[in-house]
Amino acid sequence: MSQKKARIKDVAKLAGVSIGTVDRVIHNRGEVAIETRLKVESVLKETNYSPDLMAQVLKSRKIFNITSLLPEPNELNSYWKKHPVGMTKAIKDLEPFHVILNQVTFDIQNEEDFQKKTIEVLKNKPDGVILAPIFKTQSIAFCSNLTKENIPFIFVDGYLENTEFLTYTGEDTFKSGRVAGQLTDMITDPKRDILIIVIARNIKNVHHLNNRTQGFIDYLEKSGTNKGKKLIINIPEPTDKSIKLVLDKTLKENPETGSIFMTGSRSFLLAAYLEKKRLNNINLVGYDLLEENVRYLKSGAIKFLIGQRPEEQTNKGVKKLFEFLSKHKTPEKIEYLPIDVVTSENVDFYI
Amino acid sequence: MSQKKARIKDVAKLAGVSIGTVDRVIHNRGEVAIETRLKVESVLKETNYSPDLMAQVLKSRKIFNITSLLPEPNELNSYWKKHPVGMTKAIKDLEPFHVILNQVTFDIQNEEDFQKKTIEVLKNKPDGVILAPIFKTQSIAFCSNLTKENIPFIFVDGYLENTEFLTYTGEDTFKSGRVAGQLTDMITDPKRDILIIVIARNIKNVHHLNNRTQGFIDYLEKSGTNKGKKLIINIPEPTDKSIKLVLDKTLKENPETGSIFMTGSRSFLLAAYLEKKRLNNINLVGYDLLEENVRYLKSGAIKFLIGQRPEEQTNKGVKKLFEFLSKHKTPEKIEYLPIDVVTSENVDFYI
DNA sequence: CTGAAAGCGCTTACAG
């Protein structure tokens, strides 16, 4: 059973050749006589040879340069603070292998800045890239350049169908909407109404939010018990003023609102509004464990937050990229991470 | 910034000694003249030397033998099927390092068998042990023997205070009870009663179940909205007959029961009972993503399952043990894993 | 087309 691992030396002896020749066969380089090759290959198979990673790395001293291109975190989207954590952890886990991570960030409000940064990344000629494809058009152009340069890239936080990406690791947005729908349905009086809030300047441009909305409605229609109205409300700006304007009007017209589903990560803005108006009989369900959200989760203003494991997205991304670069292992095209249901009682374990 | 890593050779040259001497200083072996030692140590610090793991492993060819002692999974506790998965994954992640895992299992119903297996484990002289301390007395004896033999060991699934364990990775049972309490409170009519079920022959011996019960009640008393009765019910045997006997009586006496909290992993037994009796207005909340439980979760008979990440417990356990053995890194004494809230809608991502 | 040698960074005897 636990027989000792064959070394290149053993293979050489069994095949009656030198280790150099064995190496040539293994790596398909140099010309090897056809009989020699066949002989060596058969021994390779017999002995179930696999190279010793340690020795390989020690010898080649290869350094892998990975570049990430993600939004710069700021007060309005501290969500992006989590991503670097996962990457740094991955680099640490891969410590013996000399992987270098170059983190490039861009202004999430600024398409031009993104484009500028993509040029910077390309100039550095990294071995692999981790990308959050926030701006669709510019991202597609960038991806096609990466493909042209033969640089593998992976997506986090969302993916673009028509690109040559290596893998996507993240949320299944439709299913995540269904989870939110189920939770909301469970805690909402069946006779009361449900609001779905989308904060976006251009509601057509926020693909993942719309997926969540669809999943949410899908659950309520097909599997839910709620008999109230379901209203999709767009709020154009993530400001207190804009929110007040829209919600004052909506809640006046729909006084029987029992729950609000916030499709994006800024539930805390809605929670602040509800607290101020003392509307504590309206449930709020939202996304992402931002500090501000967690505060309102603990105060009770938010009932459920759904987590999409941003650290794990980038952590796994780095590792898959490394596996691909070092061992040519092609990962599953898409890996959906668990959709975490977070309440005031279990939130501390997730942060 | 990214200056090249100092090698032992560089240190030797800077200190004006041979690499052998540097090695002696690094590993505190052989006698080194005090001035030589000081000189080398200062260079070590200056250059911020750290050994190349690859070269170290390649040279020493050290093999780490880790033994796990966990319950044998069977139909009644398929929970234990998950643990090997996490360990196998860890071994694969550590592939370049030659870690060997020896999995020993025991009959969870049989204390004698456990004891026999502990002797077997000790005889094999492993470098480290992973233990689920099911039987308290016998486990304590085993741990003290491991300590005597200088074999580090870690706990999963529970821990014993008065032993020299390296680390515990798992659930915070009290907090997990609180999470269950909160979920139950959210979905239960405030006027209806709540049953807490403990399946155990000797209710005093199931420490972790009692912790969960306490957490559950703690939440309902301090933070809940439910006004109904809370009853703790012991069922002595995990059989349909025993369950029917106890529940028929209890539900007759408490017709206003709105929810049942199952403190252990065998919710499916209760779900089967409820389905047969067509008591679909009673909510069921329980533990662990066993196949049978998941089936009832999807059918709606179980509303929430709480997951405690058995794979991750053992996965992290193996890795911590390895880090300790290979780099003498002492992990945090206790790491509580997230308490996952699982419903029919997100369960597929967890299995 | 093939073999022998050097070397990756480290550790382990051995000789002095």
Next chain:
DNA sequence: CTGAAAGCGCTTACAG
């Protein structure tokens, strides 16, 4: 107390 040499398993020129 200290240095020089051999070797872990592999890869990379180099010589033939």
